[in-house]
Amino acid sequence: MSTAKGYFALVLHAHLPFVRHPEYDHFLEEDWFFEAMTETYLPLLQGFEAMARDGVHFRLTMSLTPPLLSMMSDPLLQQRYIRYLDERLQALKGEHTRTQGDNYFRPVVDFYIDFFEQLRHQYVEQYQCDVAGAFRRLMEAGYLEIMTCGATHGYFPLLAPQPESIYAQLAMAVRTHERILGRRPRGIWLPECGYTPGVDAILAQFGIEFFILDTHGLLNADPTPKYGANTPVRTPAGPVAFGRDYESSKQVWSAEEGYPGDALYREFYRDAGFDVHEPHIKALHHAGVKAFTGLKYHRITGKTDWKEPYHPGWARERAAEHAGHFLFNRQRQVEWLSSFMDQPPLIVAPYDAELFGHWWFEGPQWMEFLFRKMAYDQHEVEAITLAEYQDRFPNLQTVQPPECSWGAGGFHEVWLNGSNDWVYPYLHQAAEKMSELVQRFPDAQGDTRWLLDQAARELLLAQSSDWAFIMKTATSVEYAVRRFKTHLHRFQRLVTMLESGRYDMSYVVAITQRDSLFPDMDYRIFQQRPI
Numbered sequence: 001m002s003t004a005k006g007y008f009a010l011v012l013h014a015h016l017p018f019v020r021h022p023e024y025d026h027f028l029e030e031d032w033f034f035e036a037m038t039e040t041y042l043p044l045l046q047g048f049e050a051m052a053r054d055g056v057h058f059r060l061t062m063s064l065t066p067p068l069l070s071m072m073s074d075p076l077l078q079q080r081y082i083r084y085l086d087e088r089l090q091a092l093k094g095e096h097t098r099t100q101g102d103n104y105f106r107p108v109v110d111f112y113i114d115f116f117e118q119l120r121h122q123y124v125e126q127y128q129c130d131v132a133g134a135f136r137r138l139m140e141a142g143y144l145e146i147m148t149c150g151a152t153h154g155y156f157p158l159l160a161p162q163p164e165s166i167y168a169q170l171a172m173a174v175r176t177h178e179r180i181l182g183r184r185p186r187g188i189w190l191p192e193c194g195y196t197p198g199v200d201a202i203l204a205q206f207g208i209e210f211f212i213l214d215t216h217g218l219l220n221a222d223p224t225p226k227y228g229a230n231t232p233v234r235t236p237a238g239p240v241a242f243g244r245d246y247e248s249s250k251q252v253w254s255a256e257e258g259y260p261g262d263a264l265y266r267e268f269y270r271d272a273g274f275d276v277h278e279p280h281i282k283a284l285h286h287a288g289v290k291a292f293t294g295l296k297y298h299r300i301t302g303k304t305d306w307k308e309p310y311h312p313g314w315a316r317e318r319a320a321e322h323a324g325h326f327l328f329n330r331q332r333q334v335e336w337l338s339s340f341m342d343q344p345p346l347i348v349a350p351y352d353a354e355l356f357g358h359w360w361f362e363g364p365q366w367m368e369f370l371f372r373k374m375a376y377d378q379h380e381v382e383a384i385t386l387a388e389y390q391d392r393f394p395n396l397q398t399v400q401p402p403e404c405s406w407g408a409g410g411f412h413e414v415w416l417n418g419s420n421d422w423v424y425p426y427l428h429q430a431a432e433k434m435s436e437l438v439q440r441f442p443d444a445q446g447d448t449r450w451l452l453d454q455a456a457r458e459l460l461l462a463q464s465s466d467w468a469f470i471m472k473t474a475t476s477v478e479y480a481v482r483r484f485k486t487h488l489h490r491f492q493r494l495v496t497m498l499e500s501g502r503y504d505m506s507y508v509v510a511i512t513q514r515d516s517l518f519p520d521m522d523y524r525i526f527q528q529r530p531i
Contacts, residue, residue, distance in 0.1 A: 004382035006345040006387055007336030008374065009242070010367070011212060013189045014041065014353035015153055015465035015484075018067035022076055028286045029479055031514075033071050034084040037131065038294055040071075040357035040364070040476035042119050045134050048370035049463035052143060058371035059383040060136035061414035062135075062353065063189035064147040066176040069132050070517040078129040085120045086293060087284060092116065094271070094280025095295070104309045108297045111312050136181050144345045145385035148177040148185040151518070155415045157196040158424060160433035162449075165463060168201055168525040170459065172518050174206050179520060180241035185209060186387050191465050192245075193350075193406035194414065210386055212241040212350050214406035218243035230337055230345040232389070234396040241401055242386055247333065248349040248530055253325055256461035263300050264314045267307050268359060270298040296361075317364040324377075331380045331398035345387050347381075354386040402457055419477075420468040425486055431458050432470055433495055434526040444523070447503055454508060455494040458517050458524075487515070 015034055021027040051058050064072075071077050088136055092113045099106040127134050138144045150156065151172035159165040170188075177185045187210045188203065195213055203211065210232070218229045218241065225233050229243030254257050258263075272281055272295035284293045297317070298307035330347060337345035356363030373384055407414035416424070437452060444452050470480035490511050498502050 002382055003356050003379060004334075004344065005338040006381045006382075007347055007384040008248075008330055008334075008381050009059075009346060009348045009384055009389065010370075011043075011063075011189075011348060011350035011384050011386065013063045013065075013149075013350065014068055015063065015149060015189075016068050016071065016405070017464055018070060018152065018353075018461060018515075020074060020077060021514070022514060025056035026286055028291060029305045029476065030077070030080065031075065031084070031152065031291065034081050035292070035294060036354050036358055037081055037123075038048075038085070038116075038119060038163040040354050040362065041131055043357045043364040044353070044367070045131070045138075046118075046122065047364050048138055048143060049134075049224045051368060051371060052141065054371055056512050057383065058143060059146045059385045060143065061147065061386045063147040063149050064132070064135060064177075064181070065153060065189075067153065068174050068501050068515065069176060069180045070196040072132040073130075074516070082120070082124060082129070085116055085123070089113070089116050091272075091284055091293065093294070095276070097279060098268045098276075105297050106422060108310050108312075109255055112295055114509065119269045128239070132180050134431065138456075139181065139183075145187065145387045146177075146181060146185065147187040147189050147518040148173045148378045149189045150191040150465075151176065151462065153191040153466060155191050155194050155405075155412075155468070157194045157405070158416060159427070159431070159463060160196050160198070160427070163198075163202070163427055164432045164435050164526050164528050165182065165279055165427075166199065167205075167527075167529050168247070168456065168460065169463070170206050171524070171525040172521065174208075175520055176518065178193075179206065183495060192450070192469075193217070193404070194412075194415075194465075195241075195405070196399055196403045197400060200239045200241075200310055201237035203239045204237045208239055208500070210242060210313040210390055212244065212348065213404060214410060215244050215246045216410050217241065217401045217404040218263075218399075220404070221299045222238060223397075223399055223402045225397055225399055227337075227341055227345070230347065231393070232339070232396055233401075236400055238396065239387070240390055240396060242346070242485075244347050244350050246389065248330060248347055251352070257299075259326075259366065260317055260355070260363070261300065262322070263302050264311070264318045265300050266296055267300045268296065269300040269306055269363075271296050277464070279508055305355070315362050316365055319366040320369045323366050323373055325375050327378065328369060334381050345392055346384070348386070355476075357408065374517070385515065413466045414472050416464055417472060419474075420471040423468060423484055425504055427459075427463055430462065430488065430491055431526070434459055434491075434523075435528045437495070437498060438524050438527050441498070447505065447508075448498065449523070450512075451494050451498055451503065451508060451519040454512055454515070455491050455498070456521055456523040457518055458491040458494065458511070460518070461515060462491065463494060490515070 019120045150169040161449040232242045271292045273293040284509040301307045
């Protein structure tokens with residue numbers, strides 16, 4: 001029996017939009033996935049497996065979204081990722097020659113050679129390219145609780161005018177999770193932590209027991225939860241809501257106060273793709289366009305354009321210091337909370353997984369240090385998954401959370417504003433049309449079934465919240481707009497075929513090969529349902 005005064009639940013949301021372009025030999029946006037594999041998912045697995053080998057008690061709750069699981073399992077992207085690693089190892093041979101005699105940057109180049117060689121061995125030899133399988137083994141061993149998400153990360157509050165869209169997002173999410181990971185999910189990361197009253201009833205239909213809200217989603221619930229965000233609550237339909245602990249989250253993600261801004265950590269924005277002008281680096285560019293290569297040789301240094309060379313050993317020591325500091329604060333937090341609570345408090349710290357490794361290169365090291373220190377250096381705080389806490393303390397207060405998200409402003413303004421509001425009338429009309437087609441073709445077979453299933457795929461892909469998010473943040477707006485319009489156009493063309501009875505099967509084959517996720521699609525998930 002645990003003697004801890006309180007519990008700590010680290011929650012990671014691992015998600016990327018589905019990007020797969022077999023029609024091109026190289027495609028720049030596929031690098032989003034390859035960069036996350038290189039800097040986040042594989043390094044996290046290295047740390048998890050090292051702790052498991054050493055018998056360290058660690059627990060983690062993590063979402064692996066259906067688009068991400070689909071990309072991890074896709075043979076085309078698996079082969080392209082090997083090519084991505086090999087291209088960087090080839091470039092590093094040139095960098096090894098270029099930096100000969102350079103005492104400042106040669107050690108960093110040597111570090112990257114070792115880093116990429118280890119990753120390639122881990123991915124190809126150890127995992128046989130099956131990263132989802134590696135996460136699954138840790139889940140089956142009890143270290144990870146893996147949640148699902150919306151099928152394509154559709155933002156539920158803005159899809160709610162057609163409840164069948166939420167049902168469809170959940171139906172394919174649960175189906176994909178079970179197909180790839182071998183079990184039905186107990187929990188869900190609501191896309192963007194977007195909640196609207198009534199969603200809990202749909203979650204309950206799928207056997208989903210818990211989800212996460214931002215802090216205000218619990219603090220503004222009716223009635224106000226007795227212990228704020230430090231214990232979960234039960235929603236009217238039954239699923240449990242866990243609230244983000246603001247204090248612990250801020251220590252990691254805050255641009256001003258957070259750990260990732262330390263001067264010794266790797267500088268994200270300085271990359272060899274822009275700093276080095278040799279042919280072996282230019283070979284990593286896309287069609288002559290400069291791009292991030294993942295070879296970053298500088299440390300943050302300070303608020304200055306002058307950046308010193310990166311020292312991995314110094315950064316690793318600082319990560320250990322920051323892990324100790326974080327744990328100390330959680331001990332004090334638990335000590336204070338437990339002094340007036342009638343059950344052990346829970347500190348829920350949710351983050352985007354890509355913060356660890358991609359944006360904060362040392363993040364996976366920090367995480368491993370934190371869990372090791374939590375296991376061996378103290379007894380007040382114990383790592384736990386959300387499901388474990390719910391199982392241990394099932395008697396919860398019932399409240400009604402408000403409509404909310406974890407975006408800026410706490411509501412919908414990131415996904416509904418002047419840059420992206422034009423997409424929603426199209427999405428709502430398409431969902432209505434899809435539901436009409438389900439009524440018209442209740443038991444389609446053959447080519448008609450094929451067209452209906454593909455129409456459902458295209459609509460789900462158009463519903464992804466990623467496109468609206470990118471339009472708002474103005475990072476890759478042209479790509480996001482093109483992706484949204486492409487999926488909507490494909491959907492509409494399929495609808496025209498179905499309504500006219502004239503099928504262009506060569507077109508259907510082509511788009512099915514491109515948008516190939518959800519092989520177990522059943523278009524009837526868009527059947528009309530009340531919320």
